[in-house]
Ligand SMILES: *[C@@H]1O[C@H](CO)[C@@H](O)[C@H](O)[C@H]1NC(C)=O
């Protein structure tokens with residue numbers, strides 16, 4: 001309630017009132033009173049009479065009144081005692097807002113004489129307002145990688161009070177990440193700044209709620225609060241991480257397709273797409289991709305192909321998990337395939353010798369190997385045969401076994417054995433394989449023929465007719481086949497004087513005895529005939545001789561060269577490859593084949609007869625010299641072969657008939673120039689004979705071409721390699737044949753034929769030397 005003088009203000013006030021009232025002021029004096037806002041009505045501001053130095057009744061007499069601006073009457077004057085009272089409660093913020101100081105002006109008007117007294121009432125602020133935030137909730141979104149030190153402006157609060165009572169300071173609830181700075185604008189308003197002190201981590205704390213408090217400077221201070229909701233935004237700062245760095249699974253090799261072997265799982269702390277994980281094989285081999293399937297979403301590893309322990313027993317599968325931001329993690333899955341006894345043992349027969357000859361000592365009958373791809377006991381193998389057989393199984397190297405006879409076998413007691421080889425593994429369940437082999441025992445001539453009776457007594461009558469069947473003896477042989485073919489013959493009589501050969505004869509085949517002449521009881525009452533039984537043994541041919549080329553000769557210093565006139569027609573007979581084979585029957589059948597030629601397509605070789613012919617017309621463009629390689633193959637099993645090189649020279653001239661005829665046949669041949677027959681005698685017994693015969697042919701063939709080419713040809717001498725020279729072994733007889741082979745030349749359509757033997761039987765060696773005539777003529781016409 002103190003009055004303060006201020007001349008400057010007073011002058012302004014004077015001027016103001018002068019305009020306001022339209023009256024000039026002679027005298028003015030300004031007094032200032034003060035009242036605290038919100039003070040109750042009726043509050044005594046001052047005693048005006050006292051302040052003006054007037055008596056108590058004088059104010060009323062002079063008609064004093066309070067004049068305020070506007071209609072609001074803040075102050076009231078008591079005329080009786082001169083008290084200046086507060087007419088209503090004052091609100092500083094309403095009257096002045098932010099203006100400080102808040103001063104209300106009023107005049108005391110005195111009449112008689114007229115006097116204006118200017119007064120001021122200062123309304124003093126009290127801290128009756130709290131700071132108030134415009135937004136009570138604020139939301140902030142911050143990336144988790146926002147660097148510490150970052151400053152974020154926050155919404156400010158307002159406090160209607162002024163001076164010390166106005167907003168002074170902002171604070172935030174204590175936390176480890178932020179603090180708040182208070183800053184002032186140019187107009188003095190204060191605003192808060194949020195400062196990040198420590199890096200955020202969404203994965204640790206995805207959001208923070210801070211209470212921002214605005215404080216004023218009143219006493220006591222007042223405050224306002226607001227919630228600051230801070231949402232930490234994710235960045236892809238976390239890679240997917242597998243729950244296990246290594247997964248180990250054991251899988252039975254017979255696991256069904258589509259079975260899920262294992263599920264891998266990775267997690268990513270990030271959110272949304274950044275934390276969404278997908279799985280994929282990492283650098284997986286083709287084999288792994290074909291065997292397993294990985295569900296990219298669930299991480300299930302499924303089997304898509306049957307496992308096979310024997311092929312692959314461990315898979316190491318690298319798997320990658322990737323998040324939406326491209327970060328990845330890895331794990332390894334070891335799939336161990338567990339063996340299942342899914343393979344029966346296998347038996348591979350390498351060789352089998354059957355038949356095996358009887359009476360032989362311990363003999364290897366079969367060699368076989370056993371295997372089982374399973375492992376452990378599943379792959380451990382046992383091998384056995386029936387115990388009641390005269391055979392043994394002997395383990396040999398590695399997994400090989402031999403089946404051997406216990407000792408000599410006797411065909412006559414058992415000619416055939418069925419042997420079951422059982423191979424079983426020790427797995428669970430036990431798997432086994434059986435292999436049956438039949439071993440036959442071949443016969444050896446170890447049994448002599450035995451007569452049904454040791455003695456036969458034959459009664460037959462005297463004066464019989466000659467050739468009377470007087471009885472039959474019979475012998476059997478326990479051997480088989482040829483070894484059992486019995487031939488009967490009469491043995492020399494005990495009594496050397498008995499003319500047995502004139503008395504009886506025996507049919508060698510069936511043992512029937514015949515009287516050769518009429519017997520005379522009176523001359524001969526009884527006689528004794530000794531009969532012997534014999535077994536013949538045959539030797540069978542084997543393809544043990546390769547074909548041997550007789551013509552053209554390959555060994556000569558100057559090879560035979562065939563001359564072919566360029567004018568020759570297609571089909572012209574160039575030459576003929578002649579070859580022999582020491583074997584017999586099919587083993588000696590030969591076929592010919594052109595293996596190589598200087599000019600393919602120009603010459604052809606007849607498969608069956610070895611004839612070499614032109615295949616087309618010759619031309620000037622064809623080379624002069626040609627070389628042909630011809631293969632000669634026999635029909636044995638396996639076939640054996642030989643090859644021969646032919647040299648052909650093309651000369652200018654005309655077609656001529658092939659083969660000059662041997663002198664002896666020249667005349668006949670000229671009669672039929674188109675057909676020339678060549679007879680080759682093949683004798684498998686006497687190679688000497690064969691040599692000379694074939695040498696003859698060769699000489700004839702060579703002489704012609706040799707003469708034409710001017711070169712000489714060698715002629716084979718001595719035994720041909722591989723030829724059967726001596727087939728007579730102990731107790732064996734041999735059969736020998738000569739075959740007549742007719743070759744039709746000139747037409748190109750003739751065929752190679754095996755004809756009947758021309759010397760049906762007999763040993764060549766047995767012939768008297770004088771009969772060599774036919775043997776030397778080995779080449780003749782057979783028209
Ligand atoms: C604001 O408040 C803080 C915390 O209460 C205090 O440390 C600081 O001194 C105050 N600042 C002012 C200007 O009052």
Ligand SMILES: *[C@@H]1O[C@H](CO)[C@@H](O)[C@H](O)[C@H]1NC(C)=O
Nearest residue numbers: 414415416417418419436438
């Ligand atoms: C062997 O087996 C064959 C065929 O099964 C049969 O015909 C033959 O009689 C058997 N031989 C023996 C000696 O058991």
Ligand SMILES: *[C@@H]1O[C@H](CO)[C@@H](O)[C@H](O)[C@H]1NC(C)=O
Nearest residue numbers: 418419420421434435436437
């Ligand atoms: C092997 O022989 C046995 C006995 O004779 C027979 O039971 C089995 O079926 C035969 N096995 C084969 C594979 O032929």
Ligand SMILES: *[C@@H]1O[C@H](CO)[C@@H](O)[C@H](O)[C@H]1NC(C)=O
Nearest residue numbers: 554555556714715716717721
């Ligand atoms: C070649 O001929 C010579 C004699 O002319 C003979 O000694 C040799 O064995 C023959 N060679 C062949 C492979 O026929």
